[in-house]
Amino acid sequence: MLRKISFRLLCLLMPAISLAQQTTEYPNDYLSPEFHAGRRAAFREMMPDNAVGVFFASQVRVRNNDVDYQYAQSKNFYYFTGLEEPNSLLLLFKKPVTILGATGTEFIFVQNRNPQQEMWTGKILGVEGVKNKYKIANVFTNDKFTANTLDLSAVDTVLTVYKGENILSKYGSRDQLSRMAGIVDSMITALKKPVGERTTGRIMTALRGIKQPEEIRLLEKAAAMSCEGHNDVMRAVKPGMTEYQAQAIMEYNFKKNGSEYPGYPSINGSSENSCVLHYVTNLRLMKDGDLLLSDCAAEYHGYTADVTRTIPVNGKFTPEQKLIYELVLEAQDSGFAACKPGNPFGAVDAAARRVINRGLIKLGIVANEQEARQYFPHGTSHHLGLDVHDMGPRTLMEGVCLTVEPGIYIPPGSNCDKKWWNIGVRIEDDILITKDGHRNLSASSPRTVAEIEKMAKQKSIFDK
Structure with a gap:
């Protein structure tokens, strides 16, 4: 009954608007072939001598019966190629080698064209398509990769990111990807070649942790889309709506602006659910006096934002909610102040935690302070980029992108006055470290009590 009532409410809230009127214009700004080539060159530069880099595309995963999950590419493979097709393998060498009659330092094995499959699931680029679109010279169909294709006898280290040495266990055995993985795995085992997982991770952290200008532009757009969603939820949310309606409003804004996916499962928790850190059920009917914690962000061309806002469902914070909120806000501002080049990554958490510890006491x-930890149980920051929890250095430097997200969560039954129960507050923004300090990429969504309450009074496109 709750779902039927809430769905009817959503139908009433949905406006009769033109998408052309509502869509923000974002140009065709995918990462260029030159960007990906530059990243491959940077990896090769950091490789040990006599090593080979082995990067597989993501596997296709079954959702149920004969239906697959929407495909999402391996982030490292995407970083180096831009290709978003499965069943592919990239090989990188420090010095030129010869494979299948071609000489070079990079080779990619991709899906063959298949008109029957393309009729159902869309165009496959094939060898010529990959050469033309991504400017990679040595491209072969994946059926050409056999036990005789790659000679590991002269290789000292295999650079890959898979935990343990059994690459095949990552895939199972249902497609060309697992076949190629099995070949590589068998060669490593037979020749007793070391897998340089830590070395690979160190190189990838150094590369992906410092964002290039092209990456920063995509992160800026992902953050802008995310802020639009949060702002519209501030305007639209009312008592009697459900958490999943807030999610629908949020993700509508992402999609209308060109986001391919949410950056992660959307968190929309009200009242006691605001105290569950990764609550994604999003089913509760929101009531007058509740807080709504929305941790939602858009992914754009592979790069994801990560933004959280906590708002009063009725548009007005209670005195207790306001005290907790402004304590978290003060902690976030202290975290911002620690976002300076040269500071250790942990300085941000230390600054925010000092404020919250002092305030809760x-x-x-x-x-x-030991008791305070139970109400602020997570770290203040993580790196951000291709992954929502991205790779990055332990020292802040220009080009690093990180979150600053302190929080206080007081679930019912906590060992404190009941007036604080069901108050969960997190405020999260995306921070780019600059030459002289930092820049808040998600600053276009209000953070202060006054700004949030002001926006809550504004008309939403979902108001009738």
Whole structure:
């Protein structure tokens, strides 16, 4: 009954609007072939001598019966190629080698054209398509990759990111990808070649952790789309709506602006659900006096934002909610101040945590800093980029992108005055470290109590 009532509400809220009127114009700005070539060259430069880099595309995963999940490419493979097709393998060498009569330092094996399959699931680029679109010279169909294709006898280290040495276990055995993985795995085992997982991780962290200008532009757009969604939820949310309606409004904004996916499962938790850090059920009917914690962001051309706002469902914070909110806001501002080149990554968390520890003690919610940890149980920051929890260095430097996201969560039954129960607050923004300090990529969504309450009074496109 709850779902039927709420769905009817959503239908009433949905406006009769033109998508052309509502869509923000974003140009065709995928990463260029030159970007990907530059990243491959940077990896080769950092490779040890006599090593080979082995990067597989993601496998196709079955959702149920004969239906697959929507395909999502391996982020490392995408970083180096731009190709978003499965059943592909990239090989990188420090010095030129000869494979299948072609000499070079990079080779890619891709799907063959298949008109029957393309009729059902879309165009496959094939060898010529990959050569033309991504400017990679040595391209072969994946059926050409056999046990005789790659000679590992002269290779000292296989650079890959798979945990353990059994590459095949990553895939199973249902397609060309697993066949190629099995060949590589068998060669490594037979020749007892070391797998340089840590070396690969170190190189990838160094590369992906410092964002190039092209990557920053995509992160800026992902953050802008995310902020549009958060702002519209601030305007639209009302008592009597459900958490999943807030999610629908949020993700509508992402999709209308060109986001291919949400960056991660959308978190929309109200009341006691705001105190569950990764709550994604999003089913509860929201009531007058509730807080709604929305941790939602768009992914754009492979790069994801990560933005959280906490708002009063009725548009007005209660005195207790306001005290907790402004304590988290103060902690976030302290975290921002620590976002300087040269600071250790942990300085951001330390700055935010000092504020929250002091504030919770002052409010009488805890007696000491050790008790405060239960109400702020997570770290303040993580790297951001191709993955929502991305690779990155432990020292802040120009080009690093990270989140600053302190929070306080007081679930029902907590050992404090009941007036604090069901208050969960997280405020999260995406910060780019610059030459002289930092820049907030998600600053276009209000953070202060006054700004949020002001936006809550504005008309939403979903109002009738």
